[in-house]
Amino acid sequence: MTEHRLEELMGNLLRAGVLSAGAIVLAGGIWLLAAEGLSQPAYHHFHARVYGLRSFGTLSAPEAVVLVGLLALIATPIARVVFAVIAFALRRDRAYIIISLVVLAVLLYSIGTSWL
Amino acid sequence: MNVLEFSGTVFAIACLAGFLGSLTGLGGGVIVTPALTLLLGVDLRYAMGATLVSVIATSSGAAAAYVKEGFSNIRLGMLLEIATTLGAVAGAHLLSIAPVPSLAVIFGVVLLYSAWSSLRPPGDAGDGAPDPLASKLRLNGAYPAAQGSIRYEVARVKTGFSLMFGAGILSGLLGIGSGAMKVIAMDRVMRIPFKVSTTTSNFMIGVTAAASAGVYLSRGYIEPGLAMPVVLGVLSGSLLGARRLAAARSASLRFVFAGVVGLLAAEMIYNGFSGGIR
Numbered sequence: 001m002t003e004h005r006l007e008e009l010m011g012n013l014l015r016a017g018v019l020s021a022g023a024i025v026l027a028g029g030i031w032l033l034a035a036e037g038l039s040q041p042a043y044h045h046f047h048a049r050v051y052g053l054r055s056f057g058t059l060s061a062p063e064a065v066v067l068v069g070l071l072a073l074i075a076t077p078i079a080r081v082v083f084a085v086i087a088f089a090l091r092r093d094r095a096y097i098i099i100s101l102v103v104l105a106v107l108l109y110s111i112g113t114s115w116l
Numbered sequence: 117m118n119v120l121e122f123s124g125t126v127f128a129i130a131c132l133a134g135f136l137g138s139l140t141g142l143g144g145g146v147i148v149t150p151a152l153t154l155l156l157g158v159d160l161r162y163a164m165g166a167t168l169v170s171v172i173a174t175s176s177g178a179a180a181a182y183v184k185e186g187f188s189n190i191r192l193g194m195l196l197e198i199a200t201t202l203g204a205v206a207g208a209h210l211l212s213i214a215p216v217p218s219l220a221v222i223f224g225v226v227l228l229y230s231a232w233s234s235l236r237p238p239g240d241a242g243d244g245a246p247d248p249l250a251s252k253l254r255l256n257g258a259y260p261a262a263q264g265s266i267r268y269e270v271a272r273v274k275t276g277f278s279l280m281f282g283a284g285i286l287s288g289l290l291g292i293g294s295g296a297m298k299v300i301a302m303d304r305v306m307r308i309p310f311k312v313s314t315t316t317s318n319f320m321i322g323v324t325a326a327a328s329a330g331v332y333l334s335r336g337y338i339e340p341g342l343a344m345p346v347v348l349g350v351l352s353g354s355l356l357g358a359r360r361l362a363a364a365r366s367a368s369l370r371f372v373f374a375g376v377v378g379l380l381a382a383e384m385i386y387n388g389f390s391g392g393i394r
Binding site: 004006007008010011012014015017018021022025026028029032033036037038039040041043044045046047048049050051052059063064066067069070073074075076077078080081084095096099100102103106107109110111112113114 | 117118119120122123156157158159161162169172173175176177179180181183184186188190191194195197198201202204205208253322323325326327328329330331332333334335336337338339340341342343344345347348351
C-alpha cells in the first residue's frame with residue numbers, strides 16, 4: 001500500500017465516522033426535542049447522571065440515541081488509531097506498530113473507565 | 117426558557133463559534149465553553165463535556181481533508197499522540213479534583229494566550245539543528261508545494277514531546293483541543309513548517325480529545341441533551357466556514373475574533389475570582 005493510498009483511506013474513514021455520528025445525533029436530537037422540548041433544561045447545577053454504557057438503561061429513548069451518536073463520534077479517532085496499527089503492520093514497520101499500540105492502549109484505558 | 121428554546125440558542129451560539137473558529141483558525145470549541153457558562157449559566161463541567169465532543173467532530177472532519185492533501189505527518193502525529201493522550205488522561209483526572217473557580221481562571225488564561233497567539237504571524241521555520249532522533253524515528257518528511265515537494269527535518273524531538281504532554285493536560289483539564297499549544301510545540305520548537313504543524317496538530321486533536329472523553333463520560337460531564345446542539349452547531353458552522361475559507365481569511369476578522377475571545381477570557385478570569393462561576 002502506498003503512502004498516498006493510506007492517507008486517502010484514513011481520510012475517508014474519518015469523514016464517514018463524523019458524518020454517520022452526526023446523522024445519529026441529529027436524528028436523536030429531533031426526537032428528543034419533539035418528546036421533551038417543553039420541559040425545563042437543567043444544566044445550571046452539576047449533577048452527574050449519564051455515565052456512558054452503564055446508564056443506557058436509565059436514559060430516555062431519544063437521549064440514548066443521541067448518546068449512541070456521541071459514542072460513535074468518540075470512536076472515530078479510536079478507529080483511526082486501529083487503522084494505523086493495521087497499516088503499519090502491513091508494512092512491517094515494527095517501531096510504529098508499537099507506538100500506535102501504546103496510543104491505542106491509553107485510549108482503551110480511558111474508554112474503559114467509563115464502561116467498567 | 118424551555119428545552120426547545122434553550123437548544124435553539126445553544127445551536128446558534130455553537131454554529132457562530134464554529135463558523136468564526138474555522139475562518140480564523142482558532143477552532144470553534146474554544147469559545148463555546150465560556151459562551152455557555154457566561155451567557156446561559158451552564159455549569160462549567162457540562163459545558164466542557166459538550167465542547168470536548170464537538171472538538172472531536174471538527175478535528176476529524178478537517179483532518180479528513182488535510183490528510184488527503186498530504187500535509188499531515190502521520191508518523192510524527194502518532195509519536196506525539198503518546199504524549200498528548202497520556203497528558204489528556206492525566207488532565208481529565210485532575211479535572212475531577214480541581215476546584216471549579218480555579219478551572220475558570222486557568223481557562224481564561226489559556227483563552228487569552230490563544231487569542232494573542234492567533235494574532236502573531238506564523239513562525240518562520242528557519243533552520244534549527246536537525247535532531248538525530250528524528251532521522252532514527254523517520255520523522256523527517258516532505259510536503260507538496262507549487263514548486264514541487266519540499267523536504268523538512270524535525271528538531272528537538274524530546275522537548276516537543278514534553279510540550280505535547282502539557283498540551284494534553286490542558287486538553288483534558290479544560291475540554292478543549294489546545295491546538296494553539298500543539299502548533300507552538302511543532303512550529304516554534306520542533307521547527308516544522310507551519311502548514312505541516314497546523315494540519316498534523318489538527319490530526320492529533322481528535323485522538324487527544326477521545327482520550328479525555330472516556331474519563332469525562334465516566335464522571336458524568338457529557339450530557340446528551342446539551343452536547344447534541346453543541347456538536348451539531350459547531351460542526352455545521354465549521355463546515356460553512358471551511359467552504360468560505362478561501363474567500364475571507366481577512367486580518368480584520370481575525371482581529372475582531374481575537375478581541376471577542378480576549379473579552380470572554382477576561383470575564384472567565386473575573387468570574388473565577390469573584391465567585392460568579394462555582
